[in-house]
Amino acid sequence: MNEPTLSTRYDPTEVEERWYQRWQDAGLFQPEHRPSERRYCITIPPPNVTGSLHMGHALCYTIQDVLGRWKRMQGFETLILPGTDHAGIATQKVVESQLRQEGLTRHELGREGFVERVWKWKEESGGMILKQFKRLGFAFDWSRERFTMDPHYHDAVLRVFLDWYDRGLIYRGKRVINWDPGLRTSVSDIEVSDEVRQGKLYHIRYPFADGNGYLVVATTRPETMLADVAVAVHPRDKRYRGMAGKRVHLPLTGRTIPVIEDEYPDPEFGTGAVKITPAHDANDFEVGVRMGLDFNAPDQVPTCIDEDARVVAPNTPYHGLHRFEARKRIVADLEAEGLLERVEEHEVALKIADRSGEVIEPLLSEQWFCSMKPLAEPAIQAVKEGRIRFTPSRYADVYLDWMENIRDWCLSRQLWWGHRIPVYYTEDGIAIPAMNEAEAREKAGGADVTQDPDVLDTWFSSALWPFATLGWPDETEDLRRYYPTDVLVTARDIIYLWVARMVMDGLDQMKEIPFRDVYVYATVLAEDGKRMSKSLGTGVDPLEYINRFGADAMRFSLLVQTGMNQEIRFGEGPIQEARNFCNKIWNAARFALMHIGDKQLEEPPRSALEIEDRWILDRLNETIEAVGDALSRYHMMDATKRLYEFFWSEFCDWYIEACKRRLDGAEGDVPRWVLATCLERCCRLMQPFMPHITEEVWHRLPGVSQDSHLVYADWPSPEPAWQDAEARETFGMLQELVRAARNLRQEFGISPKETLPALYAQGLAESSADLVASLARFESIEAGAPTTPHVSAVAVGVDLHLPIEGLMDVEAEIKRLSAQLEKRGKELDEMMKRLSNPMFVERAKPEVVVAARAAAEQLRSEIE
């Protein structure tokens, strides 16, 4: 036996840093390291360049790293391509707030100066998150890192825009859009959340122009009435029959507006009469369209709120007031004029901008839009025909539902950071699409042109990620080799924002799907089931856990909770367990290595194997299959749980304990070979999940060359010769026996450390006696029953008798026996009840009946 050379506790920090460095130095993460005709590629979701690592990231990218490492071991030429997203709004906000601290605004710097400043920020402090990724051991090809504003990527973005522009898919138009007055930009529908807040519903009288009474409208935003163009009622609402065509005075303005009929008002709500403000409400806009209004004519479609959410109403006392101030003044004035009928408490559904938290102000403005229906059609087919598969499959419905009801996408953002819209205007306002200013000027016949000030929605560029990162529009070698990619691993909340758009863009530009599989992983929630959020203080920092427990433990603890579920509650428990598991691996390795030494052993002949050898090899086989199967289903929980169970409960608790008695001397070579084999296969099987500790252990095994890497070891396959149903059954029975014997000892207060002289067993095969004696701590197992006083138990048809002279508590023993008898009797009754039911015997599957009969027989013999 060798002296222990490894410390009794596993210290991840040193090991993890050392190996990550070595892997990188050896260029292992680049597909060029081992070319193959079989290829596997993931272009990882680019985190925001402003981002820092949170649990959701840790899980998302760990899953992808596992898949990549697994495929690499299977011999695939594997590219996992990392990068970051320029994240227009988020990044602009970060730099603007830096400027604010310096007492500057972006306007003082000017557009060019500001953008330059953002690039400087990006070079210095952007992409922190990718450095944090390395702490988790991700085997990504850093030499191919991409950014959504790389010059080449920028060209790709413009090219798609111009292509769609030429095909008439992109158009400019006036619409009511979601305006974020804080960030002073439009945002798309899916970047806005609903929030119900307590507010008020104001009932306002609009007097008829003919002086005959009034009509009452209900509104939550009285300040918008300054831009009303009509009052709408439902055509079937009896209360307003015949009123269409009449005119009403619009209070506070001196204007009159018509009463119209439209399907839009809900007679059940409010008064059934709705004021129509096409410039400041999306529904009212639609009504305005039906009214045939000209949205370019200010007298037909007045506006009353500007981009700072201030009221625009020259020559009124409200001009220049903030929207909420104006609301108070207007309500007070209406009341003074006796036009405020009443005010109700009302739960108001507000639209809140996700990025800024500001209340959205719907504004009529000129924006760029993209028609989505033509793009969506092929993307719907791809999923319906199964060319793209969702896991779990239910998300396909979510995707299809959105796609089938898709609306046009507002592409323009009033920001400075991003891909500027490649459209230029002559002095006469003629729009010229072009890749750059020179081209535009040329097209304009040399005239001066100015570029559209807006930039594209960030998602416009991320939608190209799977092919623009590989070099498109150039026909690069990477593009040819790795597109389409294999899988997209993503969170539920960006199925619309990103997944759907990548599918559309991939099919449209590449004429091929961007990825075959979409795996939607669970949302990581705080322990109490609430969303993890920095601002709420409910977030936990993965880096802190990595420091405390190690990257392998961090990875394992997330994976073991990730199946087909849609959420994970993350507490400290699982990661402690995972850390303990690492420690267990470490110590089992210490034990095995101590005995194996540095001699590489040959596989012994089958006949030399004992029952425990045969059993553990059979279990190893089964584990190899189960883990591979789980991975191919993206079922991380199944894979990791099986590994945990095999290594800890089967290999450590049973095999190692069972083989100890045989480790001395020459015949010890057999269990030594088994130990080495199991340990080596486990390293390979666990490498994708826990790459550092497995690599460290693997390199201490005899026969492993120092310049080889577990990262590129072969993924294990089951050995047909190890399949052994008989060993499984026999060893299972021995386990039962050992448990029964240990239980007897414990119940009679016999110390676990004390080795007793003999246990009597009736019906135990002689060849198994040694094993049972060793595991249950007896010097020997004798056949038959002792003549001295003893206690008995029965397990798997074997009677066990433990001599216990002078120690027996008669009463306790009787109590124990009768309790056991009662339990078995109940089980037997249950079984007999089923068997005596003729319907059961007749209709159940034959093997079930046979099994039930056998179980009954077993119970009966135990009772006797």
Place this chain on the structure above:
RNA sequence: GGGCGAAUAGCUCAGCGGUAGAGCGCCUCCCUUACAAGGAGGAUGUCGGGGGUUCAAAUCCCUCUUCGCCCACCA
């Protein structure tokens, strides 16, 4: 309003048609020469409620309740 998920041991969750499982926690014993971040043994459940299908239901169907999420709408 439409849809999706969840409800199983004190806690976190597996199981998804054939006698209720794991980890943590709990109780008892043990520092047994790999590991106390460990070992051995043990206790613990009307599988959310109610119907139905079936020889057999935690598992399939219907319904209700409670949580969570998504979409649409809310003057």
